[in-house]
Amino acid sequence: MAFLRNTEVIVSVAFWTGTAALALTGALLLWLLSMRLWSLVQQKLRERTLLLWRPLLMSSFYAQPETLPPLSRFDVPHVLELWNHLHESLNSEAQNSLSQMAGQARIPVAVSLMLSKKSFHARLLAARTAGNLRLVSAWDLLREQLASDSPALSLAAARALTQIDATRAVPLLVTCLVGRNDWHPGDVADILHIADVGQMAQSLHDVISALPADQAGRLIRLLAKIASDQAVLIGKQILVGATEDDQLLNTCLDVLNTPEELEAVRALARHADWHVRVHAAKALGRLGAAEDEALLEAMLVDGQWWVRYRAAQALSQLPGMNAGKLLRIKDMQTDRDARDMLHQVMAELELREACMAAQRG
Amino acid sequence: MRLDPALDQTPGPSPADLAEGLSTDGAPLVLQHDPLLVSLPPPPPAPGPEFDWGMAISSLHGALTDSVQLLHWFFLLYFFALNGGYLLLNLASLFMHRSYRREQDAVAPPRNEAQHEIPISIILPAGDNAEKAIASIHALLQLDYGEFEIILVNDSTQDQVLKALVQAFSLVPFPEAYRDRLSVKQVKGLHASTVYPGVRLVDKESGSRADALNAALNCARYPLFCPMDTDFILQRDSLRKMGRVFRNNAAAVAACASIGTANGCALSGGFMARIDPPRNWLALFQIVEDLRRGQFARMFWSRFNAMLLTTGVFAVFHKETVLGAGGFRTDAMNEDMELVARIHRLLRRENKRYLITYVPDPVCWAHAPENHKALKIQIMKRQSSLAQSLEMNRRMLFDHKGGSVSWLSFPFILLFEMLGPLLEVLGYTAMTLLWLFGLISFQAYWTFLLAVIGLGMLLSASAVLLDEMTLTPERKFTHTLKLFAAALLENFGYRQLTALWRVIGLWRHGLS
Numbered sequence: 001m002a003f004l005r006n007t008e009v010i011v012s013v014a015f016w017t018g019t020a021a022l023a024l025t026g027a028l029l030l031w032l033l034s035m036r037l038w039s040l041v042q043q044k045l046r047e048r049t050l051l052l053w054r055p056l057l058m059s060s061f062y063a064q065p066e067t068l069p070p071l072s073r074f075d076v077p078h079v080l081e082l083w084n085h086l087h088e089s090l091n092s093e094a095q096n097s098l099s100q101m102a103g104q105a106r107i108p109v110a111v112s113l114m115l116s117k118k119s120f121h122a123r124l125l126a127a128r129t130a131g132n133l134r135l136v137s138a139w140d141l142l143r144e145q146l147a148s149d150s151p152a153l154s155l156a157a158a159r160a161l162t163q164i165d166a167t168r169a170v171p172l173l174v175t176c177l178v179g180r181n182d183w184h185p186g187d188v189a190d191i192l193h194i195a196d197v198g199q200m201a202q203s204l205h206d207v208i209s210a211l212p213a214d215q216a217g218r219l220i221r222l223l224a225k226i227a228s229d230q231a232v233l234i235g236k237q238i239l240v241g242a243t244e245d246d247q248l249l250n251t252c253l254d255v256l257n258t259p260e261e262l263e264a265v266r267a268l269a270r271h272a273d274w275h276v277r278v279h280a281a282k283a284l285g286r287l288g289a290a291e292d293e294a295l296l297e298a299m300l301v302d303g304q305w306w307v308r309y310r311a312a313q314a315l316s317q318l319p320g321m322n323a324g325k326l327l328r329i330k331d332m333q334t335d336r337d338a339r340d341m342l343h344q345v346m347a348e349l350e351l352r353e354a355c356m357a358a359q360r361g
Numbered sequence: 362m363r364l365d366p367a368l369d370q371t372p373g374p375s376p377a378d379l380a381e382g383l384s385t386d387g388a389p390l391v392l393q394h395d396p397l398l399v400s401l402p403p404p405p406p407a408p409g410p411e412f413d414w415g416m417a418i419s420s421l422h423g424a425l426t427d428s429v430q431l432l433h434w435f436f437l438l439y440f441f442a443l444n445g446g447y448l449l450l451n452l453a454s455l456f457m458h459r460s461y462r463r464e465q466d467a468v469a470p471p472r473n474e475a476q477h478e479i480p481i482s483i484i485l486p487a488g489d490n491a492e493k494a495i496a497s498i499h500a501l502l503q504l505d506y507g508e509f510e511i512i513l514v515n516d517s518t519q520d521q522v523l524k525a526l527v528q529a530f531s532l533v534p535f536p537e538a539y540r541d542r543l544s545v546k547q548v549k550g551l552h553a554s555t556v557y558p559g560v561r562l563v564d565k566e567s568g569s570r571a572d573a574l575n576a577a578l579n580c581a582r583y584p585l586f587c588p589m590d591t592d593f594i595l596q597r598d599s600l601r602k603m604g605r606v607f608r609n610n611a612a613a614v615a616a617c618a619s620i621g622t623a624n625g626c627a628l629s630g631g632f633m634a635r636i637d638p639p640r641n642w643l644a645l646f647q648i649v650e651d652l653r654r655g656q657f658a659r660m661f662w663s664r665f666n667a668m669l670l671t672t673g674v675f676a677v678f679h680k681e682t683v684l685g686a687g688g689f690r691t692d693a694m695n696e697d698m699e700l701v702a703r704i705h706r707l708l709r710r711e712n713k714r715y716l717i718t719y720v721p722d723p724v725c726w727a728h729a730p731e732n733h734k735a736l737k738i739q740i741m742k743r744q745s746s747l748a749q750s751l752e753m754n755r756r757m758l759f760d761h762k763g764g765s766v767s768w769l770s771f772p773f774i775l776l777f778e779m780l781g782p783l784l785e786v787l788g789y790t791a792m793t794l795l796w797l798f799g800l801i802s803f804q805a806y807w808t809f810l811l812a813v814i815g816l817g818m819l820l821s822a823s824a825v826l827l828d829e830m831t832l833t834p835e836r837k838f839t840h841t842l843k844l845f846a847a848a849l850l851e852n853f854g855y856r857q858l859t860a861l862w863r864v865i866g867l868w869r870h871g872l873s
Contacts, residue, residue, distance in 0.1 A: 007801075010433050011808050017441065018811030021819040028822045029845060032829060036838055124467050152467035182609065186471025305540050340538040347536050347553075354555040358531070 049078040057086055060101040061094050068105050076110050080125050083107070087132045099133055108135055115141040124156050131160030139164060146172060151182040155191070158183075162194045170195060174203045177222065178215055185222060192226045201227035208234055213245035220248075224255045231255045239264040246273045253279040259287045269295055274304040281307060285314030293318060297329065300338035308337060312345040323349070429800050436788035437812060443777050443785075444816035447654055451820075451827055454660035458721050458831045461660075465722070470601075478507035479607050481600060481677065482581035485589040486514045486573035491525035493591040498530065500631025501589070502557060506600040510559040510582060514573040516546075516566060523564060531556040543575040543688040551580065571689035571696035578680065578688055587677045588697065592727045594623050596633050599724035603677040606718055614682040614704060615717040617663075617674040619656050622648050623726035633726055638840040641731040645847040646855045648729075652824035653848075654778075656721070663719035667770035669705065670778060671698045672743045675725035682708075682715070693753065695746035702754040705766045712762065721831070737862050744866030745873075748779055782863035788813070789857060814852045821848035 053075070056065055071079060087098050102108065107129065114126035115138055127145060130138040138160070145157035158176060161169040173195065177188065192200055204223050208216050216238075224231035235252035239261055243249060249268065253276070256265065265287065268280040281299055284292050296318070299311035316326055323346065330342040471477075483501055487494035494513065501511055515523050526532065532552035539548060546566040554560035565576050574588050585607055587600065606616040624639035639645055655673070662668040672695055683689075686704050693699035701717060708715045730736040751774065758775070760767040796806035825848045829841055 007430070007805060010430065010437065011802075011805050014437055014805070014808035014812040017437075018808065018813075018815035021812070021815030025815070025818045025822045025849070028819075028826050032826050032841065032845065035829065036841075039835065120463055120467075150464060150467075152464050155468060181611075184471055184474075184609070185477050186474050187468065189473060190471055305538070308538070337538065340536070343536045344538045351533075351535070351553050351555060352558065355558040358556045 045074055046078045049075045050082060053079050053082060057083060057098065057101065060097045061090075064097070064100060064104065068101075071105050071107070071110065076114070077121070077125060079105075080107070080110075080129050084125070084128050084132055095132075102129075102133055108133060108137065111135060112138055112141065115145065120150065120153065123153055127153070127156035127160045131156075131163035134164050136164055139168075143172065146176060151180070151184075154180070155183055155187050159191050159194070162191055166195045167199065170199050170203050173200070174207055177204070177219060178207060178211060181218070185225070188222060189225050192222075197226050201230040205230050205234060209237070213243065213248040217245075217248045217251040220251050220255060228255070228257060232257055236261050236264075239268070246271075246276050249276050250279040253283045256283055256287060259289065262287060262289070262292075266292070266295060269299060274302070274307055277302065277304070277307045278310050281310035281314045285310070285317040288314060288318055290318060290320050293321075293329075297333075297338075300333065300341060301335045308341040309345070312338075312341045315342070316345055316349060425800070429795055432791060432795070433801065433805065433809070436784075436792060437809060439784055440788065440813045440816060443781060444820045446773070446777060447658065448820050448823060450661045451653075451657040451824055454657040454664070455827050455830065457660050457664050458657070458827075461721055462831055474601070475505075475507035477608060478601065478604050479585055480508040480510075480583035481506065481604060482577070482583040482586040482680070483509055483511045483589055483600075484514065484574055484577040484581065484586055485511060485591065486570050486577075487517065487522060487526060488591055489517045489519055489522060490591065491517075491522040491529075494522075494526065495529045496631055497589070497591045497593070498560065500595065502560075503597065503630065503632070504595065504600050505597045506604065508583070509600065510561065511557075512577040512581060513560070513562040514577050515562055515564050516568055516573050516576075518567050523562075526562060527552065530554045530560050530562075532560075532562050535561065537561075537580055540579050542579050542684055545572050545576040545579065548576055548579075569691045569696075571691045571693060574696065575688040575691075578684065581680055584680055585677055586680050586683070587675075590727070593620070593675060594626075594628060594631070594633050594726040596724060599675075600677075602722045602724050603675075603720055606716075606720060607677070607679065610716055610718075612714045613716045613718060614679040614708070615676055615701060616720050617659065617668065617671050617676045617701070617717070618720040618722065618724045619651060619659065620673050620675050621723050621726040622651075622729045624729055624731065626726060636723070636836065638837075638843050639729070639731075642847065642850070643733070643736055643855075644729045644731055645843060646851040647736070649821050649825065649844060649848045649851055650856075650859070652828050653821050657824060657827060659719040660721055662770050663717070665765040665769065666716055666718075667705075667765040668717055668719055669698075669702055669766065669770050670747070670774055671701045672747060676701075690753070693746070694742065694749050698746060699750040699753055702750050702757070706754050706757045706760075706763070709757075709760070709763050709766060736859075740859055740862045741866035741869065744779075744782070744863040745870040747774075748867055748870040751775060751779055779867070782860040783867060785857070785860040786864050817852040817856055818849050821851060824848065 052069060056068065059065060083098060083102060087095055090098070111126045111129050111133065112135075114122040115130065117123060117126075123145060126138075127142060129135075130142060142157045142160050142164075146154050146161065148154045148157070154176065158169070158173055161172060173191070176183070201223060204219055208219050208223070211219065220231050220234055223234070232255055235255045238248060238252045239256075249271070253265065253268065262284075265280050265283045268276055269284065271277055271280065277299065281296065284296060288296070293315065296311045296315045300308050300315075302308050302311065315321065315329065326342065326346055330339055330346070333339040333342065485494065485497060485501070498511060498513065513526060515526060517523070532554050535551045535553035537551040539551065546568040549564045549566065552562040552564065561580070563573075563576050563580065565573070578586065585604065587603070603616050603618065607613045621636070622639060622644055623633070624641060624644040625637045626633055627635040627637065639648070651673070655670075659668050659670065659674075662670075674697065676697055678700075682704060683700065686700065686707050689696040690699050690703075704715070704717065730739055751771070757763050757767050758771050763771070792801070792806060792809050795801045796803060822845060825841070825844045828844075829836075
């Protein structure tokens with residue numbers, strides 16, 4: 001440790017640390033400038049490419065050009081962006097013309113190469129183009145991409161596969177829907193609209209019963225978006241079954257849309273878990289009959305605020321219920337919480353009407 | 362006993378041994394009873410060895426030189442660790458940031474995104490400035506989000522604030538079945554708007570911001586909530602970007618985003634219309650400071666679910682988790698940061714799966730102080746609140762259940778954020794004093810400054826570059842250059858001054 005006592009060592013360490021830091025700072029500035037320069041060059045290249053290819057793509061709607069300029073490696077991403085943009089915003093006739101022209105420009109070959117690349121953006125763009133081109137030869141590569149860790153890449157692949165062959169894609173999609181939590185339900189709904197809804201619903205219906213509760217709940221909600229009848233059917237089966245999972249019960253209560261399973265809903269209104277009681281109260285408000293009044297009145301004295309609130313709202317939604325009747329029910333309540341809750345819900349109804357009147361006015 | 366071969370020839374004890382009272386074999390000498398010896402006066406004590414002042418001074422000097430050297434090394438290494446630590450953090454977060462941005466930009470938002478959004482309650486303590494609150498609410502009402510409600514909290518002592526709010530939003534008394542899930546100061550009443558559905562007002566006795574937030578939480582209807590401030594400026598899709606975290610991850614309990622600097626930016630209809638650089642250098646320095654030790658560090662810690670430092674952030678929370686944790690602490694100086702730390706502590710103790718994450722998108726802006734006085738107050742307050750928050754949750758430090766929070770982020774923040782300014786100030790002061798007293802050479806002093814300032818410049822410049830690499834859309838080149846210049850210049854005075862203010866903030870916290 002003698003070197004620690006050596007003044008020269010510390011001075012030279014400090015000096016070289018400072019000098020190196022300053023040199024690196026200078027290098028960072030150069031890097032920053034070169035990044036900007038590169039971005040400027042890219043922009044110019046893009047502008048030049050689009051200037052050349054936009055008229056060619058547009059003219060293809062009327063007549064296929066006899067010759068096309070060679071598509072360089074640097075041009076491909078810009079041309080594909082434009083090609084996809086046009087393809088997705090035009091009718092099928094124009095889409096056919098664009099696809100024909102893509103063939104002439106050897107875009108399918110470029111797409112296959114891009115799908116095998118490591119670059120995220122290249123693969124994403126290639127999947128999008130392959131889907132729009134209905135490029136059957138890209139099936140295997142897209143199938144590989146479907147398993148990507150990146151939700152964006154796997155969703156792009158799923159969409160492309162569905163566009164290429166919806167029937168073949170359904171089993172692959174169902175497997176992904178079961179296994180992946182990172183797909184946004186909105187994106188999935190968009191893809192499912194391209195797929196064969198009947199086949200998809202049937203496949204989902206078949207797998208849901210064999211899934212653990214958390215996955216089943218997610219898929220039931222998804223199924224409800226594309227085929228509510230199938231979702232209701234599964235919901236009913238689960239409700240009359242002996243499931244103990246609160247989350248799954250809640251999901252099933254939410255998807256019910258016919259009063260056929262009211263008895264099961266009424267039973268769940270006395271469930272030990274208050275979350276289930278809340279969902280049961282909501283379901284009673286949506287599907288309940290006049291005879292559910294007593295049950296809902298009993299729920300007004302529940303220990304949980306949300307159960308009381310949903311029960312009061314459900315009461316106000318029952319068939320034949322009106323403001324006068326609600327007021328009478330409120331006056332009959334001996335429990336203060338129940339009375340307060342009914343008072344609040346009645347005030348909310350009045351407010352809603354006032355807001356609607358203000359918006360109309 | 363000395364073994365001197367030259368004396369071995371003479372039998373009996375040597376003079377030196379006799380002086381020590383030892384015999385040749387080392388046993389103590391026993392004096393014979395000699396009456397003559399007894400009658401003699403005791404001999405004068407032998408003169409001790411003379412104190413060698415020169416040697417003492419030389420030893421002291423040696424020790425002092427050693428201490429100075431060690432001090433020199435300590436401060437140099439500390440500054441190296443401080444800047445190097447943040448540099449590594451920022452570099453690591455670059456990859457996380459780019460991966461996030463790549464995923465976000467890769468796909469267009471689904472057409473029916475609003476249908477899948479989790480409803481949010483926006484809570485806005487109105488404060489004493491009714492005009493500002495009214496403008497804020499008008500902007501909030503235009504947010505692009507599926508379903509949300511706005512809960513205004515009026516705890517002003519001025520009657521005209523309530524009157525102005527009632528008039529602006531056509532509020533009428535509302536018979537809410539108010540729940541006291543969190544104990545708050547007396548709630549005088551609730552109002553609801555007859556024009557804007559979803560706008561309610563909680564009128565309560567004057568209290569802290571935390572108390573106002575708790576009062577609104579008691580009557581919030583939606584699973585998520587967003588504590589707002591009248592100073593915040595949002596974009597139309599700000600809430601959407603924050604809400605995505607909760608929709609994509611069921612375990613998410615809080616999402617935080619940095620608050621950008623609004624100085625110099627153009628507003629339109631209460632929203633951010635154009636982001637321009639501030640003209641004021643203090644505001645520019647604050648942007649660089651946030652980049653240097655805020656934004657990227659948060660991204661890094663959030664990757665390990667260990668984000669603790671949430672001063673100056675815009676956040677959305679999961680309501681039931683916050684209620685379960687006891688709501689906002691009214692004695693905390695920065696209630697949001699303390700809450701985040703507490704949620705970490707409680708949920709980790711209960712072994713619950715949860716996520717507190719950082720949203721790197723620019724979603725919220727506020728005006729930064731442009732004068733020394735206001736900046737000093739803000740920095741001191743932030744440092745005090747950081748110290749308080751760490752102290753309130755100190756049990757988390759090296760807790761066996763605390764994972765990355767207890768073993769990584771808490772010690773890092775304690776060492777570099779809380780105690781960092783103290784060591785920085787001590788370092789500068791000690792090295793200057795040592796040089797002034799001639800204990801280190803001028804060469805040693807200026808090379809120390811070169812290393813410290815050079816490392817600081819490298820860290821700040823790298824933060825600006827990382828921001829440039831992750832920012833979309835691209836900002837104006839002059840804006841970037843201005844930021845780069847600020848990254849270099851802030852190391853000459855600003856950084857040292859803010860370190861001093863943070864030490865004062867820490868000192869005041871210690872006193873309180």
